[in-house]
Amino acid sequence: MKEAELRRLLAANLLCFVSIVLTALVPALFLDGFSVLGTHLTWLCVCSVCVSVLNVTLCLILKPSPSSKRSSLSNKISRFLKCCIYFFMSCILFHAIIVLYGAPLIESVTETFLFAVLLSTFTTLQCLCLLGPNIQAWIRVFSRNGAMSIWENSLQITTMCSILGDIQATQNGSETEQMLLGFTCKLFLQ
Amino acid sequence: MQRWPVLLFLAWVCLLFFSGIGLFMSGFLLTRIELANSSSCSDPLAPPPWDKQNLPPGSCWLPQRFPKIVLVIIDALRFEFALFNPAKVNPLPYENKLSFLHHLETSQPHHARLYRFLADPPTATMQRIKGLTTGSLPTFIDVGNNFATYAIQEDNLLAQLVQNGRRVVFMGDDTWDGLFPKKFFRSYFFPSFNVKDLHTVDNGILQYLYPTVNSGEWDLLIAHFLGVDHCGHKHGPDHPEMAKKLTQMNEMLRSLVDHLGNDTLLLVAGDHGMTETGDHGGDSQREVSAALFVYSKTPLFGTDPPEEPEAIPQVNLVPTMALLLGVPIPYSNIGEVMAELFSGDGDAVSEALQQLLVYHINAKQVDRFLHSYSLVAQDLPAEQLQHLQELFSSAVEEHIQLLAQVQRAMLVSPELESKLRSLISRFQLYLRQARAVCTQSWARFHPLRMVGGCSLVAASCLLCYVASELATMSDSFYRSCLLYPLLWGLATAVLCGLACVLTQEELDLLLLLSWAAAASLLGFFWHWWGWHPKRARLLGTQPPLASAGLRQRLRVWLGLAFPMGILLFRCGAMFSDSFVIAEAQVTPFLLASLVMLLIGKLHWDGRLTVPEGSKQQPLGFSSYRKESWHLLCLVAVLLLCVRLSGFFHQCREEIPQCRPSVFLPPLASLRNTRAKNLFYLLCVALLAGLVYAVRSWLRHYGNLNSSDPLVLFVRWGFPLVVLCIACYWAVASSAEDSLGKLQELVQVAVIAFPWAVYGLVFIGLLLLLCHPMTVFAKDSRESAGSIVTPYQGIPSSKVDLLQVIPQIYKRMQESEKSRLERRSCRATVAAYGLGSVYSAALVIALTLMGFLLMLLHTERLSLAFLLLFLEAFVLLHIHTRARSLAGDTEPFSVPWFAVISWLLAASQFFYSTGHQPIFPAIHWNAAFVGFHLDHSTNLLPAVLVGANTFASHILFAVGCPLLLLWPFVCEMPSSQKKKSKREPQEELQTVDEHMMEMRLRESPEKFSTALLQLGLKYLFVLGAQLLACVCAAVILRRHLMVWKVFAPKFLFESLGFMVSSICLLLGISLVMRVDCAVSTWFSQLQLR
C-alpha cells in the first residue's frame, strides 16, 4: 500500500516537472520567436495553464484525498465554486505581496499578475486539489508535525520550496537575476 | 544597578572599533606625497645651448608669448553649456546660451577655439582649483578638505608668477583665499559656500572686472564666477534660471572681449560639469567634461578648428599657461602643453620646431619630477618608470640629432617636417604615458595597516558576540573582562610611548592607539578564557542547564540561523558593486524577508494557532488566535511602510533609468503653486499628527499628568516647535521675488525660525536630562478613604477624566508579608506613568531629535520621517507580539531577530531620507538651515550636514533601548484583559501584573546586564556590516569600481558606525539617567 502510494507520488511529481520543462521548449515549435526570457508573458501563461490542467487531472485520476465522501451534485458545485474563489483570492493576495515586496505598482501590472497566477498554481492549486477549500486543514498541514500522509508531506515541501524560490525573483525580475548572476560570477572570479 | 561599568564597557568596545577603523583608513585612503621642490628660472631645463637666441627680460625657460592672460572660470560650466548648435529649434534652458563664443569661433577661426576640458575626479571645486594650478592629480581623501580649505603647499602656477614678479589679480570665489593666502597682488573675495545665493559673487565680480581690466595693473587676472554652479545646485541645469544665468555670462564675455587689448589671451574655463540634477563630485561623463574656450585678438592657430572639439585633460592648462607667460612650469606638473598655442605665424617647419622645443621642455620637466618622486616614494612601479625613462632619453637623443641636422640645413623641407612631426608624437606619447602611470598608481595602500585594521574590527566583532552571549555579568566579570584588559591596553600604550621617546622616533598617535587596542583585545580574550571555565563549573553544580543536551543546543542554533543568515546575506552583498549600487532596494527586501521568515517560523512551530485540544476546535483542524491576526496586520503595515518609503529614494548615476524621487527637491523649486500649497499643508498636518500621536501615547500611559517642567514642555513646547518649523517652511518655500518689500523680513525669518527650533529642542533635551521623570505621584497615605486600588480609588479625580490608566507601583522590596499588612495600614502611593517612565523619556528624546532632523531636510522628506517613526513603532510591536506568542521565557534578553531588523530598518531609512553613499548626494544645503552667510568655523556645518546624512542612524541608535523596554511597556493590556475577569480576591496578583518597566528595577543586576547585552548585540551587527565593507575594500582595492563604489561606501559605513555607536551610548546613558532619577524619587518617597 505504502509502496504504491509512494510510486504514484513520484510519478505525479515527475509529470509536473516534465510538463514545466516542456512548456519552456515545446511552444518554440509552434510560435515564432518564443523563448522563456524573451516572451516571458506567453511563457508565464502557458506554464500556469499547463501546470494547473495537469494538477487537476492528476487530482481527479489519483484521488489522493481520502475524505472524498459521496456528496450531492449541488454540494460538488458549491465546492468547485469555493475552490475558484479561493484560487482567485490567492492570486490577488500574491499580487499584493509582490507589490509590497517592491514590484512596480502600475507599470508592469500584467507581468506581476501573471507571476502571481503562476505562484498560485504552484501553491494554492495544489493545496486545493489535495485538501479542498478548507483553510483550517491548510494551516494544520503547514506546521510542524502537521502532515498526516506522504501526499501532504510532499505538498509541504513543494509549496515551501516554490515560495522560497520565487521570493528571490519577486524583486524586480530581470534586474535581480542580473545582479545574482553578476554576484556569483564575481565570487567565482576572485 | 551597575551603571558606570556598563557604559565604560560599551565605550571601550566602541573605542576598539574606532581604532580599527582609523588604522584601516590610514592605510586605505590614498595619500600622494607632495614634493616640496619648486621650479626656478635657473633650472637647467631652459632651451638647450645651441638655441642661442636670448631670452627677453622677464622670461624664463621660453620667451613669453603673451604678457597678459585673463582666466575666467565659470564654475560648473559643462561642455554642453558652451556648445552652440544653430540648428536646434527648441533649445533646452542651458543650450545655445553662450552664443558669443560661437560667434567668435565662426568669425575668427584662427583666433578662437573651444575644447572639451576633462576634469580628473573627484570633481569638487577645491580639487579642481588645485589641479588647475599645480598640474597634478588630486587624491581621494582631499575631498574631505572641502570644508576647510588648506593652503596649497606644492609648487603651483600662482607661486611661480609671484616668484617671478608678476601681478596676479583675483576676484570671485573665496575658496582661493584659503588656497593661496597672500599670493594676490589685489583680490576681491566673495563668500562661496551658500549655494542658494546665485548672484552675490557674480555681481561682485562684474562690479570690479572692467575697471580692473582697463587699469592694466595685472599680468594674470582670474575671475571665478559661481552663479552657474549655484544655480545648478539650487534648480538643476534644466531650469529657466539657468538660462538667465548663462545669458548673463554671455553678456559678460561680450563686454570683456571689448575691453581686452591685443596682447591679452582670454581663457574661459569650467572647473567641472554637473549632473542632470545639478550636482557634482563624482566621475560621470557629465561631471567630468567641462568647457575650455581660448581667444586672443592676435591670431593663435595656424589651422582651422576641427569638426569635433578636441578633448584635453585639465592639467594641460598649467604648463601651457606657464610657458605662455614665460614662467617656469610648476615642479609637480604632469600635464602636457597645448602645443598649437605655440605655433606662431611662421611656416610649417618653424612651427613644428617651436612646438618641439615646447614639448622638449615639458618632457624634461615631467622627467625631472618623476625622478625626484621615485626617490621619495616607491609607489610608482619601477619597470614602468624604466620604460618611461627609455622613451624619454631616446626621444631627447633624436631631438638633438635632428636639431644638429637642421642647423647644418641637411634636410629638405617636407622630409624634415615629417620627421619633426614624428618626434613630436613621440614626446606626446611619453607625456601621456607618464600621466597614465601616475593616474594608475597614485592609489597607494599600506597593506599592513589595512590588514591590521581589518583584524582589529574582526576581533572587536568577536568580542561583542562572545560578551553578549554570557548569561550574567557579575562584578568578577567586569573586573576580569573590563578592568584587566584596560590595564593591558594602558600598559602597552605607555610602553610604546616610552619606546618612541627612547628611539627618538616620531610618535604616531594612531599606531599607539591601535597597539593599545590590540593589547586590550588580547587581554580580554585571555581573561575571558580563564574566567569562562569557572563559570562553566559554577553552572555545572546546577544540573538542569548543564545537561541541557545536544538537542536543545541544536534548536538554539537553528533559531539563530534565520536572523544570522539574513545578516550574512547583507554582509555578502557588500562585496558586489552591483549590490552596493542597488542597496536601496536590497535592504528593504531583506527586512521584509526577515519578518516574513519570522512569521513563517512562528506558524511552523504552531505558535500562531489555537493550542490543540481546546473545546471549540474539532481534532485535526486548527485556526489562528486573535493575537496572531494582530501580528499579521502589523506585518502588513510594516510591508506597506517599507514599500512606501521607497518613494523617497535618491538615484545613483550608475543606474541611468532611475529617476530621483519627486519629493527630494525643496518646495521652493516647485513651480505649480497649488501643488506647493497642498504639499505644504500635508507636511504640516502630518507634523502635527506626529505631535498628537506622541502626546496621546504618553497620555495613554499616564506620563502627561504631572506638572514637571518636562511634561509642561511636552504639552506646550512640542506644538511650539511644530509651529516654528511650519513657519520656517512657509518662509523658505515662498517664491523669492513675490514678496517684494518683505524681502528683508524674510531674510530675518529664515534665520530666526530655525534658531527658535534649535533653542527649543536644546531646552527640551536639557529638561530631559535634569528631570527625566514623567511621573505623577498621588500620595493617599493621609487620606481617610479605604484602600486605594487601581480601578476603584480615584473615580472622580481629574486624572481619570483624562482617561488615564493608572498604574500602581508598590515597593517590591517589601516582602509578601508586609504587603499583606499594607491592607491594614491603609497607606499607598499611586504613581501615574511610572510603568513607562524609561520609554517615555526615550520617546520624548526621539521626538525632539526627529524635529531637529526634519528641519535639516527638505520639507517633503518629513513624510519619510513619519514613515520612519511608524515603521519603528510597528517593528517594536511585532517584536513584542512575536515574543509573547513564542512564549519567550527570557524577558531580559533581546532576540537577534529584533536587533537585526532594527538595524536593517536604520539602513533602509538612510536611503529613504534621500541619501546615497556617494559624495554628490550629500545634502550640503543642511549647513545653511539657520545660517545665511558663511560659517566662521567648519565644525558647525560639518555637524549639521552629518546629522542630515545620518539622521536615521541617529534615531534608530538612540531608540535602541526601546527594544528591551517595549515588551515590558506592552505587557499591561493583554494581562489586564485576562485577569480582569477573575475574582476580586486575586486583586493582589493583578497589581503585580501592572508593574511594567518597574520589573526591570526589581532586578537591577539583570537590567544592567540586559542593557549591556543589547548594546553589544547592536554593536556586533553594526560591526559585522562594517567588517564586510572593510573586507570588500581590501579585497577589491584594485577593482575598477573601488573609488566610485567601494571606497565611498566604506567611508559612509564607517562614519555611520561612529555616529550610531555614539548615539547608542547616548541612548543607554539616557536610560541610566532615568534610572538614577527613579532611585532618588523612591528614596524621597520613603523619607516622606
Ligand SMILES: [Zn+2]
Ligand atoms: Zn566648481
Ligand SMILES: [Zn+2]
Ligand atoms: Zn558646486
